[in-house]
Amino acid sequence: MDNPLTRKLSSFTDFSEEDTRRLNDLCRNTDSYISGSDLIMEGDRPDSVFFLLEGWAYRYKFLPDGNRQIVAYLIPGDLCDIHIFILKQMDHSIGLLSDAKVAAIPKVDMLEILDSHPRIAQALLWATLVDEAVLREWIVNMGQRDAFSKLAHLFCEMCFRMRQVGLVHANQFDLPLTQEQLGDTVGLTKVHVNRVLQRMRRESLISLSGKTLVIHDIERLEKIGEFDSTYLHLERRPSLSSQSNY
């Protein structure tokens, strides 16, 4: 019942009994993967949609010079490309940052659900639109903020997203990233990330050790990162009636 997909999508709409049952069915058959493995590689043409139930994953691209850029994080409740079957091939890879539990939903099942459960279809569409909004906000982050603000913003975003799926307790949550990966996310070197983190600790903003982040002063962190959560579209829309599933 209490699965992260249902939980996440519920912040967009209320599901019928039937909807909820269908969503839970989807998550019945799961596979376990170990940290560090890749779910999908650039160039692949997957025939299932992967849906993350436990653990963290990330989208990334490699560059000719061996550098890597992380372009998104996936946390429990997130889907890897609902409509991947439209494009010819993946233009990026998806790797796992922790051991993970994943449900692979065959294309046909996916299509059937999208057809027969408009409310679910709409909620999934909402989720992909939010993903897009997150990409835009990352561009803002990389283009306009200094190192300190960049990381502050990232931490705020992950806190909000993790909270949405019930994985934050007392402003504390899993963040299974190395400092180098943080750097590859916001376009900094690991050395500089290290120094920024130290400053954050010194200023009693956060604690980060092992794979756990504790945010001590979220208001201040939001201010520093110029974080405004509206782009996450967490609030319910006023009315959902009379909406097509597109």
Added chain:
Amino acid sequence: MDNPLTRKLSSFTDFSEEDTRRLNDLCRNTDSYISGSDLIMEGDRPDSVFFLLEGWAYRYKFLPDGNRQIVAYLIPGDLCDIHIFILKQMDHSIGLLSDAKVAAIPKVDMLEILDSHPRIAQALLWATLVDEAVLREWIVNMGQRDAFSKLAHLFCEMCFRMRQVGLVHANQFDLPLTQEQLGDTVGLTKVHVNRVLQRMRRESLISLSGKTLVIHDIERLEKIGEFDSTYLHLERRPSLSSQSNY
């Protein structure tokens, strides 16, 4: 007939007579806007989908300090958020970079087409997935490349996109941007953009004056920008049969 939407979407699929006619109908009623005006503002909840027929537009966000980040360019053939009616409000604004001709497609018409013309629906979905891929590539651009490569990459991307809609002739096309706007796109100051452009001119890579960009050596520019067009998904998929419209 020869309208940029049809032309763009044709690079994804072949339309039937009926599809083409419907697409052309959409572009029958157009509005003209002048350069500098805003099509949609952050916070709006538009009830039409705007579709750009002539001219350039851009998505942008303002920051508390007054800085601006450009998060996308829209060129003829591009749509502003097909499914905007899913989200509660716009999380960014869309402004015009030149005088423009725009078709406003009422929500109901949009929904009707999506329902009754699966091939069009699929093509539009393809277009939004490409938009998303472009966002990811921009993140890579901002995170991993130096000023010279950033601008080289941007110019290559715009050249490919403009070519797709038939607006490039002899490697020359409209680029109605100030140096400051270029800077707001890739996260540089206008001063530095200026110096980079001068270097590009000195090295006979481009000419840029007025609002026209000429690329003299696209191969070299691609190499400098590490540009690889696969993320634009310009190639046809092998088979389009037996696909749902999702």
Added chain:
DNA sequence: CGCCGCCTTGAACTGTATCAAGCAAAGTGG
């Protein structure tokens, strides 16, 4: 004509990268 937006140039400054080394914790294999 005179103003204003945009481009250009120069000089000084700084945030972040680079390079290099050391250290601690966690695996790994014998």
Added chain:
DNA sequence: CCACTTTGCTTGATACAGTTCAAGGCGGCG
């Protein structure tokens, strides 16, 4: 269970890409 390796974190010194500030020029437009 201990040596060994690996991986991630930390620190310092130095270098430079890109910023900031400031001023001048030029072309288009009211």
